Amino acid sequence: MNQIGQAKCLGGASEREAEVLHSRTLIKGLTYVMFLVFAMTTDAVGVIIPELIREFSLSHTAAGAFHYVPMAAIGLSGILLGFLADKFGRKLTVILGLILYALACFLFIAGSTFGFFVALLAVSGVAIGVFKTGALALIGDISSSGREHTSTMNLVEGFFGVGAIAGPALVAYLLANGVSWKYLYVIAGGICMGLVVLAACVNYPVTQGAHRPQVDLRRTLAMTRNPYALGFSLAAALYVGTEAAIYVWMPTYLLGYDGSAVWLASYSLTVFFVLRAGGRFLGGWVLQRCRWTAVMLWFSAAIFLCYLGSMIFGVGAAVYLLPLSGLFMSMMYPTINSKGISCFPKGEHGTVAGVILFFTALAAAAGPLLMGVFSDLMGGDARYGFYLATVFAGLLCLGMLYNHLRNPTRQLLAALEASEYSGRSSE
Template sequence: MANSHLDIQQTNIRRIKMLTYLMFFMFAMTSDAVGVIIPELISTFNLSMAQASAFHYMPMIFIALSGLFLGYLADKLGRKVTILIGLSCFALACFLFAIGDEFYYFLMLLALVGAAIGVFKTGALALIGDISKNTSEHASTMNTVEGFFGVGAMMGPAIVSYFLVNGLSWKYLYLGAGVFCVLLCLVALLSRYPDIKQANDEPVTLKGTMKMMRNPYALGYSLAIGLYVATEVAIYVWMPSLFIDYKGEFALVATYSLAIFFTLRAAGRFMGGWVLRRFRWQQVMFSFSLAICACYLGAMSLDIEAAVFLLPLSGLFMSMMYPTLNSKGISCFPVKQHGSVAGVILFFTALSAAIGPLLMGLISDLFGDVRYGFYLATFFALLLCLLSLFNLIKDPSAHLLDEGENEVH
């Protein structure tokens, strides 16, 4: 009887993990396709680069606000209810794309999409802590989650490109995501989630999340993740625009540069667990951030042909940065606070994803070339490398992570 109960529990955990993986897959499929959609928007609505970048930063701003102000719901209402609310709102927003054709209408829907993502993503991030036995398993699971995110990031642009080549609207991507989201809602509804023990004298409120905003460890990891995200989104938002007029010897590589980037990023994330088991995570973060910085510096200091290869190559080194930093940041706190800290980290993640491309668009418009925006992204990559070096030398959160190594809960 005991073995039967254990088998049922393990099967349920596997189902919950797969649900979590597929949620991130769906999120990436829509969010990372924006680089392919932006040139179409510029052409259709006669937009500047800064205006068109709103298609990216609008959902990111609302992901940030949702993570900050609604992230505590994962701790208060429970992971299941929070995830169902987020997925339902996401599906509704996706289906509403079918009935409008105005740029500002799309932006309104993207705001709802962002708010929904902020809700179900904080629930999913907190859930990973619930089903992880220790911080090492947490980091490994996060890398697998981001591996599925990477696959979705490859499929989204490919699907949109297929639609556009065949004369179909990019909006079909959102309609398909809406249908997929409804199926995920059904799976979430039928799944049994682990119970979370809450201290009676510590009610979960928005005030607790605001208090978390002053925690130096939450802010430190948020800063590192923010710098990483600003460096990464520069690739999938603006790299297609950087190479759009390139007709040189490596034009074919430039055409598929975004697909190459996402492929390398996804492959690296599935290998993340293997690498982290063999090397200290601090060493991995510094080595990979140094390689990212080198790719950017080479791409900007050499000619366009070098950028065609070096910018996509950076995806291989970006692969483990976000999931590992996210995992370590969340693991610094007890499980009952995972929803709140995930919301804080998500706030800075999405805020960086919104502001970074916007600043790049403004600088590109000012100087008349998207390459100038990439100079800013190179600066972000350099700051990330320096922060990783500080973490390697000082390791300020070591005592918190050591406490959680034996038991996350």
């Protein structure tokens, strides 16, 4: 009888483990598609803006609101609402954000004025900030170690890279067939509603951890003074400022190129996105086997050299080096984000993710704007804006050199590895 009872217990435990594994697989899939969908809309802006200029007779500065407004909304949402995932749970936060995002997307079909579309982008930015912080916090809940957390984050950002390729391609396809660019948002809204159903049905893991402080906006604002949160946030901002230079201004910089690689200049942005996406999938494998501080130093140095070479040798070198930088950028942001979040207990992952997201979105909006202003001050040549981006890349490399030599987070990450990833359970 004892053996029979023991066998039943083992069988029940095995079934529970299988159920937990199934739930975690679904959660990962849900997270991957969430990042893919919002990348489809945010990174398709470069293709939509020329249509806006033609349709509404806008200046470049006014049309640029399609980029600046959602980025600002994402940043504000991250800093002001990032604590929701810690206070009310990952599931409710993700579902709330997805529903709001889907509604904003569907309303594009009902609008016809530029101001209305910009308002919808502001709402969608708030929604992205809500479900993204929930998803980023969720990655910690389903990770068994800090190393797995970083690897998963790279895979998530890999799917974001796929969305960054798919979105512009879908807009180009719609326009080529006489269909309005607005249907990109309708398609994204439809996918989001499917994600809402999946998110509602999945069993989410219980947030583990020995430390669960009072979670509110005051705690979020106080976290901006934490040296780890601030350090990783500034690193993320420098990276994003460097990266945004590529997808906002590289096509303009290469516009006058007439050398032997004209085809590469024409498809430079696509090449960059493909290398960035492919590198992120590779990053999940590399970071499981190499010391993360060394990888970050090598890759940040390679990015800086790509920019420096482009500035020293001119557009003839930039046509090769700037798209190539995407391969080295691939692991930078997800790893910075992962390690920054991992410096805090799981009960605060949503809050710190919101803080880093704020600095990320601020840099995504301000970086290209400063580059444009600097280029205009120097006579309108986009090359001068890339001088500023090269400074961003150099500062990022110096930061990664300090991180590798001093490794200031080693003891903290080791302590949290022991306290936060020692055991997991599922609802």
